[in-house]
Amino acid sequence: MIRVERLTKRFGNRAPVLRDIDLVVDTGQTSALLGKSGMGKSTLLRCLAGLESFDSGRVVVDGVVVEAGQSTVPLRGRVGVVFQSLELFPHLSVLDNCTLAPRVTGAILPAAAAAEARALLASLDVDEVRDAFPEALSGGQRQRVAIVRALMMKPRVLLYDEPTSALDPSLKAEVGRTVRRIGEHTGMTQIVVTHDPEWAATWCRDIFVLDDRGVTKTRDL
Amino acid sequence: MIWRLLLLCSLALPAGRAAAEAVDAGTIDAGTVADEDDGHNDDDVAGLPTLARLKARGELWWGADAHGGAPFVFQDPRDPSRLIGFEVELADAIAARLGVRARMVQGPWDKLLDLLERGDFDLALNGLEYSEDKKGAVLLSSPYYVAAQKLTVKRGEPQAPRTLDDVKGKAIGCLPGSLAQRMLEGRGADTRAYDVQDDIYQDMVLGRTLGALADEPIAHYYGDIDHRLETRPERYGELRYVIAFRLADADMQRAVDDAVAAMAKDGTLRAIYERWGLWNPETAALLGDSDPAPHAVATSFEAWRSAVAVRPPFLERVRHRYPAMMPLFAHAAGLTLAVSLLAMVLAVALGLVLAVARGFGPRPVRWLAVGYVELFRGTPLLVQLTMIYFGLPELGVTLSPFSAGVVALGLNYAAAESENYRAGLLSVPPGQLDAARALGLSTTQALRHVLVPQAARVSLPPMTNDFIALLKDSSLVSVIALTELTKLYGILGNSTRDHLGLGVVVAAWYLVIGLPFVWLARRVERRLGQGRRRGAIAGAA
Numbered sequence: 001m002i003r004v005e006r007l008t009k010r011f012g013n014r015a016p017v018l019r020d021i022d023l024v025v026d027t028g029q030t031s032a033l034l035g036k037s038g039m040g041k042s043t044l045l046r047c048l049a050g051l052e053s054f055d056s057g058r059v060v061v062d063g064v065v066v067e068a069g070q071s072t073v074p075l076r077g078r079v080g081v082v083f084q085s086l087e088l089f090p091h092l093s094v095l096d097n098c099t100l101a102p103r104v105t106g107a108i109l110p111a112a113a114a115a116e117a118r119a120l121l122a123s124l125d126v127d128e129v130r131d132a133f134p135e136a137l138s139g140g141q142r143q144r145v146a147i148v149r150a151l152m153m154k155p156r157v158l159l160y161d162e163p164t165s166a167l168d169p170s171l172k173a174e175v176g177r178t179v180r181r182i183g184e185h186t187g188m189t190q191i192v193v194t195h196d197p198e199w200a201a202t203w204c205r206d207i208f209v210l211d212d213r214g215v216t217k218t219r220d221l
Numbered sequence: 222m223i224w225r226l227l228l229l230c231s232l233a234l235p236a237g238r239a240a241a242e243a244v245d246a247g248t249i250d251a252g253t254v255a256d257e258d259d260g261h262n263d264d265d266v267a268g269l270p271t272l273a274r275l276k277a278r279g280e281l282w283w284g285a286d287a288h289g290g291a292p293f294v295f296q297d298p299r300d301p302s303r304l305i306g307f308e309v310e311l312a313d314a315i316a317a318r319l320g321v322r323a324r325m326v327q328g329p330w331d332k333l334l335d336l337l338e339r340g341d342f343d344l345a346l347n348g349l350e351y352s353e354d355k356k357g358a359v360l361l362s363s364p365y366y367v368a369a370q371k372l373t374v375k376r377g378e379p380q381a382p383r384t385l386d387d388v389k390g391k392a393i394g395c396l397p398g399s400l401a402q403r404m405l406e407g408r409g410a411d412t413r414a415y416d417v418q419d420d421i422y423q424d425m426v427l428g429r430t431l432g433a434l435a436d437e438p439i440a441h442y443y444g445d446i447d448h449r450l451e452t453r454p455e456r457y458g459e460l461r462y463v464i465a466f467r468l469a470d471a472d473m474q475r476a477v478d479d480a481v482a483a484m485a486k487d488g489t490l491r492a493i494y495e496r497w498g499l500w501n502p503e504t505a506a507l508l509g510d511s512d513p514a515p516h517a518v519a520t521s522f523e524a525w526r527s528a529v530a531v532r533p534p535f536l537e538r539v540r541h542r543y544p545a546m547m548p549l550f551a552h553a554a555g556l557t558l559a560v561s562l563l564a565m566v567l568a569v570a571l572g573l574v575l576a577v578a579r580g581f582g583p584r585p586v587r588w589l590a591v592g593y594v595e596l597f598r599g600t601p602l603l604v605q606l607t608m609i610y611f612g613l614p615e616l617g618v619t620l621s622p623f624s625a626g627v628v629a630l631g632l633n634y635a636a637a638e639s640e641n642y643r644a645g646l647l648s649v650p651p652g653q654l655d656a657a658r659a660l661g662l663s664t665t666q667a668l669r670h671v672l673v674p675q676a677a678r679v680s681l682p683p684m685t686n687d688f689i690a691l692l693k694d695s696s697l698v699s700v701i702a703l704t705e706l707t708k709l710y711g712i713l714g715n716s717t718r719d720h721l722g723l724g725v726v727v728a729a730w731y732l733v734i735g736l737p738f739v740w741l742a743r744r745v746e747r748r749l750g751q752g753r754r755r756g757a758i759a760g761a762a
Contacts, residue, residue: 083655090675091675150660
């Protein structure tokens with residue numbers, strides 16, 4: 001389960017970007033986090049992923065509690081992120097992109113890492129480009145590689161930041177199918193940050209909306 | 222990749238060190254010393270008084286500048302691996318009387334007293350002029366030679382001065398800080414000071430000056446041998462050459478004075494001066510010799526005249542003279558390369574630390590890194606080198622010339638390298654660090670595996686450029702008594718009066734040691750760029 005309690009985040013002395021946010025996401029479900037741009041969706045996602053400290057409140061992921069002012073490092077690796085810009089490592093091949101983190105952090109034995117990465121790549125139809133470098137891939141291939149890279153750390157939660165922005169409708173559906181497939185295969189908790197309510201209604205179970213009053217659950221199937 | 226490069230450099234370290242030890246601290250063998258790679262290491266006898274120490278090690282270390290040229294201490298133009306000169310013979314004779322061998326230690330002439338103070342050699346013997354104001358800083362021996370000042374002019378030049386009373390407003394060459402310069406300035410001449418004595422006379426031949434005033438030995442060896450020049454018979458002033466010792470070495474001073482007095486008495490000195498064509502009335506009076514006229518043939522002077530008065534044709538030099546100089550050049554190139562390589566390893570490693578400290582450290586560390594970069598980038602390398610070599614001993618840190626050269630060049634270039642890395646790190650999108658962290662990598666792991674390899678792509682080309690610049694800047698270490706390529710070029714150019722041909726030779730040496738690194742860097746660049754290019758090709762297909 002993911003729980004955010006009274007989380008407030010401000011940058012420097014400016015007004016808080018997030019104020020007293022409460023959020024509870026059920027385990028094993030795919031949820032959407034909707035909201036207009038500038039509402040702090042990405043900042044909330046970064047707080048969940050342990051990339052941003054916060055000023056008050058707490059974040060609980062799978063039993064790991066991080067209070068305001070504490071190190072956010074325990075969240076990293078537990079919470080996988082597929083960034084909007086994907087951020088694949090351009091100097092590494094697809095396979096090395098996927099195996100770098102487990103090898104370096106010692107999460108998996110190097111030999112096992114390659115086999116596991118290939119299995120995951122194959123499940124998302126990108127095993128044939130495993131030796132290519134990211135620059136050579138199509139946008140969709142890159143996104144699926146970024147997902148595999150995040151999955152390799154066996155996260156409890158997978159976060160997507162605007163995975164459908166700037167895509168045409170058929171490609172958006174492709175992303176939706178991928179997200180659903182991962183949910184069904186792994187049973188993992190997924191949160192998709194998006195500003196596209198139609199897409200969210202089609203591909204996600206629960207829908208949360210972030211506005212200046214906080215987070216409201218608008219659909220609970 | 223950068224780590225592999227670092228590893229490569231560190232593997233080169235022992236080799237560089239060995240080369241460095243082989244060439245050591247700029248010692249050039251004089252006369253009796255045979256073993257070239259013997260080194261110049263005083264650790265075993267440190268702590269003893271100088272006289273006891275030189276006897277314990279069996280060698281008298283005397284400081285001089287072979288760049289000064291003939292007839293003092295210079296490379297034999299007929300056999301450039303040999304160091305000759307009347308002061309070489311004098312040093313050998315003094316050493317023999319002390320029961321040891323002589324070893325010449327190379328240092329820039331205007332820094333000889335500083336190097337003496339630092340302890341780089343036991344005494345300085347190189348046409349040092351007796352003066353009262355030196356006495357506070359060093360002990361001086363009794364004079365061993367007296368030189369008059371002689372005016373040399375261009376033959377047949379109507380504007381040329383005939384005597385010293387005729388120099389007002391005329392361009393006259395001399396050595397900087399010399400008695401000649403003071404005499405010329407006192408008479409209102411347009412004084413032109415040259416560091417290298419051959420240049421004084423070359424510029425007169427080229428018509429840039431009308432005359433030259435210098436110590437008689439210099440006028441004799443550079444003016445008299447050129448038929449286009451004429452040395453006037455008038456003798457001006459009187460300059461006494463003395464040997465300098467550290468203030469604490471009164472026993473050395475006495476021992477050397479006794480040796481010189483004995484050699485004056487038994488005719489050893491007269492024989493040396495006659496052989497070199499330097500016997501004159503003033504020196505005869507100084508040594509208490511009643512016969513001011515030379516009797517022996519000045520064989521050494523004649524050898525010099527025949528070797529350099531007429532420059533052999535270029536092909537002749539290429540066939541015989543330059544090959545004979547190759548061991549000297551190889552030695553100096555080894556030193557240049559060793560200093561540069563080790564300095565670059567230091568610069569690359571320290572530069573990386575600085576760039577990371579500046580980009581990722583807590584605020585005080587960041588400020589320190591910025592301060593370091595501005596300080597070392599904003600002040601001249603020569604100042605840093607001089608401070609490290611001559612300044613640090615005041616604080617109790619005395620580095621060998623080789624270490625001081627490596628440290629100074631390394632610290633200086635670290636500032637430049639850190640800026641290279643910083644530019645490289647800034648070129649990596651910030652999202653890359655986020656992505657690495659979100660995957661659970663620590664900052665160090667992210668730097669090592671994600672940021673630095675990408676930064677290296679941007680940093681490597683300017684780094685190659687810096688290494689070539691460092692290779693050339695390493696010529697500055699000649700101010701701290703290291704005879705590297707540029708210094709050797711100066712020394713040989715002055716002793717053979719062949720600046721153009723030797724210039725080509727030394728340029729070739731710099732290219733030979735620099736180009737392999739350019740080639741290596743291109744290969745590494747290609748490999749770093751490989752992912753992108755291979756990817757792009759695959760994408761196009």
